[in-house]
Amino acid sequence: MNWIGMWTLTKREVGRFFSVYRQTVLPGLITTTLYILIFGFTLEKRISEIEGIPYTLFILPGLMMMNTLTNASSNSSSSMLQMKLLQQLPDILTAPLSSFEISMAYIIGGTVRGFVNGVLVLLLGILLVGMPIVSPIQTLGFLLVVSWAFSSMGLFLGQMADSWDELAMMQNFFLTPLSFLGGIFYSIQMLPDWAQTLSFINPIYYMINGIRFTVLGVSDSPPLVSFLMAVGMTLLFTFSAVLLMKSGKKIKS
Amino acid sequence: MTAPAIRFTDLEKSYNGTHALKGVSLDINDGQFFGLLGPNGAGKTTTINILSGLVLKDKGKAEVFGRDTVNEYRFTRSNIGIAAQELPQDWFFPVEKLLFFQAGYYGLTHKTAEPYIEKLLKRLGLASKRNARLRELSGGMKRRYQLAKALVHDPKIVILDEPTAGVDVEFRHDMWKLFKELHNEGKTILLTTHYIEEAEMLCEDVAIIDEGKIIAQGKPNELTKQSEKSGITIQLTGWNESIHNKFNLYTYTFEDNRLHFTVKDPEESLPEIINILSQNGCHIQNIKTDKITLEDVFLSLTGRGIGEESGT
Structure with a gap:
């Protein structure tokens, strides 16, 4: 193993997004603050509690998850595409680094960004609305696993993409709609039967409910299923990304 | 017998139906300054990219000091430094930081790389630009950065892919001086270029590649000696495209108001050439007959100038 090489590329990946924190860290915090303000001060009075939990608190874990998975996937996908388009990728591909080491560095970079963004939203929730956390360790662990899964997915997509348009399509037409339909703002028990059935094939539904369980202790899906789904996605996307790199x-060419 | 620094054996590569390399075989010895000459699209960059691992070959073998570039890529890549033709961009990090990253990819810690990077920045005139972003550098400085990046892990083999493309004459001469110094320090250098003068000035041995095949190989003076032809260079004004037809029987190139013929006997050909030019309204400013150059060798082998696109 070229540990120094892999560590260097990881440092570069992490340093890259921290150097543009206004694009990569602050937007999620601002969006979440807006959600808290809008729902906390206006809509919450008109919406009854869900599963005994005030509405603002109910949506916060979902927002945390959306922030985590979009940041994790966009970090590795955009970094990979950017390196391709800016002729930086040859520097890495001609170095004595294996496909596995390169993949791990990109995936860790995206995981750190996803995790940091998730944790910041968590802290924001604690700070602004006193969000209680039922299982802090499980919350952080679940955030980490999901960050890894979506960072690997991002790396796969970044390798496959030829343009920013293709990446934006993935984000706008799949990730964001699936996140919203995964139950950030509602419990699927509020949906008609057919819509509930559709939710079961949405992988993000399990991520949102998994994190909601670790934070609030309530969930539409069994916690074990959410956990296994997250681990399954992690393995699937990690293997896919490494094999594609190889x-x-x-x-x- | 020790293995050559670089060995290509029957390399073949096709892209989208185009047969870019058609069985390239070459040996480049340790410490040699070797030139791979050819027009754009001849297969030079494909050949070196197979060595570096950027291009996956269809057939054949590429070796560095006798070790296979696919199976033993960690060894082969550690021994190679590449100054690529394409200039890179980076929006995030300054020059010095990028060099530390590059050293790290090769397994060097910050502490180990630091003194050498400092030396490189000074040697390549980049010390004052260490905190600059790449977009702030001129084309010439970017070329220097490319070279620094290639040398950052102190490789035994340096590959220079069109290292002076698009730079001014003064800068080109500075770079040539640097390349010579690197060679004198014992590095094996593989230079790809379509500047004949560059190859003649620097290389101990050259191979000429055209349409994916090596069509000639040897020391520059041997290649020129093998040819029984000479060159005529005419500086002129008033050239127009219609004159091309009048020189159908000649092998020549025209660039920057400079007409260059490759002929067997200058004394026999010159009067007719002057006659055709005069009749077609050209004003001759200077005529020079000279010993054959690599450009003439290329012209006589392919019937085309090296500045023209390859037929592949």
Whole structure:
């Protein structure tokens, strides 16, 4: 293993998003603050509690999860595409780094961004509305696993993409709608039967309910299913991203 | 017998139906300054990218000091430094930081790399630009950065892919001086270029590649000696495209008001050439007959100038 090489690329990946924190860290915090303000001070009075939990608190874990998975996936996908388009990728591909080491560095970079963003939203929730956390360790662990899963997915997509348009399509047409439909703002028990059934095939539904369970102790899906789903996605996307890197498809001629 | 620094054996590569390399075989010895000459699209960059791992070959073998570039890529890549033709961009980090990253990819810690990077920045005139972003550098400075990046892990083999493309003459001469110094320090250098003068000035051995095949190889003076032809260079004004037809029987190039013929006997050809030019309204400013150059060798082998696109 080229540990120093992998560590260097990881440092670069993490340093890259911290150097533009106004694009990569602050937006999630601002959006979440707006949600808390809008729902906390206006709509919450008109919406009854869900599963005995005030509405603002109910949506916070989902917002945390959306922030985590979009940041994790966009970090590795945009970094990979950017390196391809700016002719930086050859520096890495011609170095004595294996496909596994390169993949791990990108995935860790995205995981750190996803995790940091998730934790900041968590802190914001504690600070602004005194959000209680039922299982802090499980919350952080689940955030970490989901960050890894979506960072790996981002790396896969970044390798496959040829343009920013393709990446934006993935974000706008899949990740964001699936997050909203995954039950950030509602419990699926409020939906008609057919919509509940549809929710079961949405992987983000399990991520949102998993984090809601660790934070608030309530969940639409069984916690074990959410956990297994997150681990399954982590394994699937990690293997896919590493194998794609090894094949050289779209990054080598 | 020790293995050559670089060995290509029957390399073949096709892209989207184009046969870019058609069985390239080459040996480059340790410590040699070797030039791979050819027009754009001839297969130079594909050849070196197979060595570095950026291009996946279809057939054949590439070796560095006798070790396979696919199976033993950690060894081979650690021994190679590449100054790529494409200039990179980076929006996030300054020059010095980027060099530390590059050293890190090769397994060097910050502490180990620090003195060498400091030396490199000074040697390549980049010390004052250490905190600059790449976008703030001129084209020439970016080329220097490319070279610094190639040298940051002190490789035994340095690959220079069109290292002076698009830079001014003064800068080119500075870079040549640097390349010579690197060679004198014992590094094996593989230079790809379509500047004949660059190859003649620097290389001990050259190979000429065209349409994915090596069509000639040897020391520059041997290659020129093998040819029984000479060059005529005419500086002129008033050239127009219609004159091309009048020189159908000649092998020549025209660039920057400079007409260069490759002929067997200058004394026999010159009167007719002057006659055609005069009749077609050209004003001759200077005529020079000279010994054959690598450009003439290339012209006589391919029937095209090296500045023209390859047929692949």
